[in-house]
Amino acid sequence: MGTxxxxxxxxxxxxxxxxxxxxxxxxPMAAITAIMRTQQILLARIETVLKPFGLTFARYELLALLSxxxxxxxxxxxxxxxxxxHPTSVTNAVDRLEKAALxxxxxxxxxxxxxxxxxxxxxxxxxxxxxxALNAEVFGKSGFGDDDxxxxxxxxxxxxxxxxxxxxx
Amino acid sequence: MGTxxxxxxxxxxxxxxxxxxxxxxxxPMAAITAIMRTQQILLARIETVLKPFGLTFARYELLALLSxxxxxxxxxxxxxxxxxxHPTSVTNAVDRLEKAALxxxxxxxxxxxxxxxxxxxxxxxxxxxxxxALNAEVFGKSGFGDDDxxxxxxxxxxxxxxxxxxxxx
DNA sequence: GCAATATACTAGGACATCCAAGGGTTTGGA
DNA sequence: TCCAAACCCTTGGATGTCCTAGTATATTGC
Numbered sequence: 001m002g003t004x005x006x007x008x009x010x011x012x013x014x015x016x017x018x019x020x021x022x023x024x025x026x027x028p029m030a031a032i033t034a035i036m037r038t039q040q041i042l043l044a045r046i047e048t049v050l051k052p053f054g055l056t057f058a059r060y061e062l063l064a065l066l067s068x069x070x071x072x073x074x075x076x077x078x079x080x081x082x083x084x085x086h087p088t089s090v091t092n093a094v095d096r097l098e099k100a101a102l103x104x105x106x107x108x109x110x111x112x113x114x115x116x117x118x119x120x121x122x123x124x125x126x127x128x129x130x131x132x133a134l135n136a137e138v139f140g141k142s143g144f145g146d147d148d149x150x151x152x153x154x155x156x157x158x159x160x161x162x163x164x165x166x167x168x169x
Numbered sequence: 170m171g172t173x174x175x176x177x178x179x180x181x182x183x184x185x186x187x188x189x190x191x192x193x194x195x196x197p198m199a200a201i202t203a204i205m206r207t208q209q210i211l212l213a214r215i216e217t218v219l220k221p222f223g224l225t226f227a228r229y230e231l232l233a234l235l236s237x238x239x240x241x242x243x244x245x246x247x248x249x250x251x252x253x254x255h256p257t258s259v260t261n262a263v264d265r266l267e268k269a270a271l272x273x274x275x276x277x278x279x280x281x282x283x284x285x286x287x288x289x290x291x292x293x294x295x296x297x298x299x300x301x302a303l304n305a306e307v308f309g310k311s312g313f314g315d316d317d318x319x320x321x322x323x324x325x326x327x328x329x330x331x332x333x334x335x336x337x338x
Numbered sequence: 339g340c341a342a343t344a345t346a347c348t349a350g351g352a353c354a355t356c357c358a359a360g361g362g363t364t365t366g367g368a
Numbered sequence: 369t370c371c372a373a374a375c376c377c378t379t380g381g382a383t384g385t386c387c388t389a390g391t392a393t394a395t396t397g398c
Contacts, residue, residue, distance in 0.1 A: 005250060005251070005334065006336060006337055007336075007337050008334070008335045009334075013233075014322075016237045025309045027318045027319065028308045028318050029308040030322050031321040031325070032308060032311060034321060034322060034326065034329065035207055035325065036211065037253060037334070038329065039204050039205055039207075041332045041334075042201055056383065057384090058383085075346085077345080077347085081174060082178050083178075086385065087348090088349090088387085089386080091347065092385085112346095112392075112393045113347075113392070134198075139194040139197045139201060142197040142201060143328055143331050144197060144328065146196070149196045155317045156207045157177060157179070157180070157203065159313065160179070160207065163312070165173060165174065165178075165206070165210075166176055166178065167174070168175055209385090212385095227353085246375085255356055256376075256377065257355080257379090258355055259377090260378060260379090261354070277376095280375095281376095282363045282364070282375060283363095283376065284376080284377065
């Protein structure tokens, strides 16, 4: 996107907030903005690694999810719930994965409304390769210290639970 | 997107990673995935608050940035750099803000290549109102504890610096 | 048993993001 | 001085996300 800025734009924003009398929410604003930007950076790294495999993160996530399912198949609505994205996003991803012969749609044996997404042999192979690449290039080089990783998992886990993502734990 | 899941899908993914022999990167994977999901939740909250103002987060960010500029105007490339998004994204946002009469494009006085984005009176008013709403509804109710906010700012700040977002500090 | 309600997926549309490419403007080195 | 390289913005295209509706299938309740 360009050259590094001389100063942290988010820290600047936080100062601006304080300067305008919003000091009480300046810090959370900065933290939230930092999360948004960090996500953007991470997503870009991930997409870069996946590009050679012809995958995007959305499609990879679906592939990875299927590869962990016992039978290598899941109903679309199940996938939507587990990936926590809108059903139409899953439809979109499946359309493209199916076109690439990485998954197949098949009717649910007992429920006529439901469509199963099944991993093909190619899909399973590609998922493995892509996972290895992501592990090596992104997750293995996250840049976060071990303590910070633990902290992030804990804090964001609480946040997600409070936001209604899940109940238990 | 729906009802809460019985279990944390990211914790499940982490267990799957460990089960498949990728224990060394399972934790960072979980932390990164949690950041992605948290961003999604926060963005949804923000967009919900901004919708009544006819704004999206991208447009709000631009408006807020302009409202902090001395003259209420910035060159497009400056805005692109500070918001850390692609120039075309700024073009897109300005197109829509201009259509809503919240900003105006004007030629740069000395550099014929550059276009200035100027806040209109309406734009400045709306920015103030939208900021008040976000402060009250999102940043003021982030759900993060003060210590966690500080930790996030610090850890993500280091991450962003290492990623090349900025140099100093 | 049948109508009303709920659920599952898809089609179409609005937005945002990025990349690649094109046209205009400046700058800088030969 | 002058042309090539650098820079700025926009257009067009690919993706992804969500929402709203519409169609088809199940389930419920009377």
